[in-house]
Amino acid sequence: MVAVKDQIVLITGASSGIGEACARVFAQAGAKLILTARRQERLEQLADQLSKTYACELHLLPLDVCDRTQVQATLESLPLPWQEVDILINNAGLSRGLDKVHEASIQDWEEMIDTNIKGLLYMTRSLLPRMVSRGRGHVINIGSIAGHQTYPGGSVYCATKAAVKSISEGLKQDLLGTPVRVSSVDPGMVETDFSNVRFRGDTERAKKVYQGVTPLTPDDVADVIFFCATRSPHVNINEVILMPTAQASATQVSRQT
Ligand code: NDP
Ligand code: 8X3
Numbered sequence: 001m002v003a004v005k006d007q008i009v010l011i012t013g014a015s016s017g018i019g020e021a022c023a024r025v026f027a028q029a030g031a032k033l034i035l036t037a038r039r040q041e042r043l044e045q046l047a048d049q050l051s052k053t054y055a056c057e058l059h060l061l062p063l064d065v066c067d068r069t070q071v072q073a074t075l076e077s078l079p080l081p082w083q084e085v086d087i088l089i090n091n092a093g094l095s096r097g098l099d100k101v102h103e104a105s106i107q108d109w110e111e112m113i114d115t116n117i118k119g120l121l122y123m124t125r126s127l128l129p130r131m132v133s134r135g136r137g138h139v140i141n142i143g144s145i146a147g148h149q150t151y152p153g154g155s156v157y158c159a160t161k162a163a164v165k166s167i168s169e170g171l172k173q174d175l176l177g178t179p180v181r182v183s184s185v186d187p188g189m190v191e192t193d194f195s196n197v198r199f200r201g202d203t204e205r206a207k208k209v210y211q212g213v214t215p216l217t218p219d220d221v222a223d224v225i226f227f228c229a230t231r232s233p234h235v236n237i238n239e240v241i242l243m244p245t246a247q248a249s250a251t252q253v254s255r256q257t
Helices: 017-028 040-054 068-076 106-134 155-174 194-198 203-209 218-229
Strands: 008-012 032-037 058-062 087-090 138-142 181-187 239-242
Touching: 008 017, 008 106, 017 032, 017 040, 017 087, 017 218, 032 040, 040 058, 068 106, 087 106, 106 138, 106 155, 138 155, 138 218, 155 181, 181 218, 194 203, 218 239
Parallel strands: 008 032, 008 087, 032 058, 087 138, 138 181, 181 239
Antiparallel strands: none
């Protein structure tokens, strides 16, 4: 196992769910964290807890990953001690709606494509050159089982996660011959704000997604991400698919009634 102590880890979508759980795991292990998301106050609350509990070094970067100009400008002007990012965790992402293509909102599609695909690419394009020139780095993309299997009403969200899968595979090929690693961590059902965001605050509908099931927790996923990040430098975990024991595929879930 390789220690992440004093490594700089940049986590997108650190204000909630899987990203927040990653922040805790890496903070506990002594990493230096750059935490990004749009909701600055949530980042500040998390930073406050982490610095009190783990005394870790933190840099907060309120950022909309969809805003290409903002992403480029912000990452180009990172303060000197934070410029050498060792691990990029591309976690920011969302789903909107669960509608048939002929009925869905085009605005919802744009938001998912802009965040899950273009946002991930902007972050990667900004940070990867320095990893390559330095000869050290790791990009960890959060995909989904939705990138492996399409489910009814999920065509565009699933397409965005299939794109993440292709981008991870392509990156692995592009980076061949460099020491920079690429992993894709692809979870099934994880209980976070994800369904609340998908159903725009309809908490009853969101709760039903996890009814009668023990879903994955954000910590379960953060554990796997941490595992990928801490292998020996010659080991690249390409892809991990994890799902609750009570889930067999995107559409097959065993519920206790
Ligand atoms: P949450 O809704 O809890 O977290 C999503 C995070 O993404 C938030 O921190 C949010 O921060 C951030 N985010 C969303 N849009 C943007 C944006 N434009 N710019 C910057 N940050 C943004 O959901 P999860 O933790 O579940 O989701 C994390 C990732 O895991 C996503 O990529 C999701 O697709 C994936 N995933 C989730 C699964 C699940 O069942 N929950 C299963 C498989 C994959 P803010 O709003 O403050 O900007
Ligand atoms: C999130 C999991 O199955 O709701 O990516 O798409 S699923």
